[in-house]
Amino acid sequence: MRPQSSQQSDRAPEPSPALFFETVNAYQRTAALKAAIELDLFTAIGEKNETVQELARRCDASERGLRILCDYLTIIGFLTKEGDHYALTGDSSLFLDRRSSAYLGSSIEFLLSPTHVEAFGDLKEVVRKGGTLMPDGGALAPEHPMWVRFAQVMAPMMALPARLLANIVDERATDKLRVLDIAAGHGMFGIALAERNPRAKITALDWPNVLEVARQNAREAKIEDRFQTIAGSAFEVDYGDGYDLVLLANFLHHFDMPACETILRRVHAALAEDGRVALVEFIPDEDRINPPIAASFSLMMLGTTPNGDAYTLSQFDEMFQRTGFAEVELRAMPPTFFRALVARKR
Ligand SMILES: C[S@@+](CC[C@H](N)C(=O)[O-])C[C@H]1O[C@@H](n2cnc3c(N)ncnc32)[C@H](O)[C@@H]1O
Secondary structure, three states, X not given: OOOHHHHHHXXXXXXXXXXXXXXXXXXHHHHHHHHHHHHOHHHHHHXXXXXHHHHHHHHOOOHHXXXXXXXXXXXXXXXXXXXXXXXXXXXXXXXXXXXXXXXXXXXXXXXXXXXXXXXXXXXXXXXXXXXXXXXXXXXXXXXXXXXHHHHHHOHHHHHHHHHHHHHHHOOOOOOOEEEXXXXXXXXXXXXXXXXXXXXXXXXXXXXXXXHHHHXXXXXXXXXXXHEEEEEOOOOOOOOOOOEEEEXXXXXXHHOOHHHHHHHHHHHHHHEEEEEEEEEEEOOXXXXXXXXXXXXXXXXXXXXXXXXXXXXXXXXXXXXXXXXXXXXXXXXXXXXXXXXXXXXXXX
């Protein structure tokens, strides 16, 4: 007879209601993180206010409330606790202490905006319909104000992916580079290229209200003399031609495959003969369930767009083939959850 412990490990785990309980209450997890960001709790702990009493003073909140919030944040992994002292984890220190240059706290103004949260208010009906219940195409309505907010508050989250992409597509950073950044938003992807390479010239395309934010970022990065804009829909405006590089960062996932191909055909025509297109996307594996963050992004598109999706590499390959591109290269972008796809015109 085998020992008890090995018999146990061969068996399927005992059924448990834990996942149900945790998932049903997951809105509290969101609420706890939001409250901590709004109370500036992570900054307060980073400043060495480590006990409930110190934090209550610094955050202008009750001791009872802070004790329960800090314990909860410790349980879910945002803090550590030693005796009655709390401390930041490495991630919290980098991303949630307001004094960090990689601070992500302001992104909740987009990610938890009423527009976004309400899009998931009746997911059953969204699933029945197969697309967003938001009016006028949801996030795709022309000049939707949510994109101005996105451009204002998501730039810090995109600064690292933007630098990583610049390394991938312009390693030497010395060659002449005419870049079209489609759906530029905050403009960080084009700006990162221009900051590295003094011979890079950027044309950012987006809705006019969003481009105001991108122009401001270009001014702050001191590259405004190499930064132009094209205002309007990427399906309608004239892109111009002769670009060495076209960027499509976090744009194609909003559309169905035929619409993506319309954009890719327009991009193909706008590129110089040896030009390339670079996509930054959530790209799940072929099983569509891994890696979890990229694969879960399909649900975001279900709730907020009529037909958007997180496309797999084979789906992108198909789209590139049908629109005349060659030599598609997939690149990981660690430590971010994005992947880059670079395809040549010929
Ligand atoms: C998710 S953001 C991506 C911004 C940036 N490229 C990034 O990766 O962070 C999507 C952008 O697409 C823009 N957009 C949506 N529909 C568009 C259209 N038809 N033409 C041009 N831009 C559009 C939005 O204004 C927004 O800036």
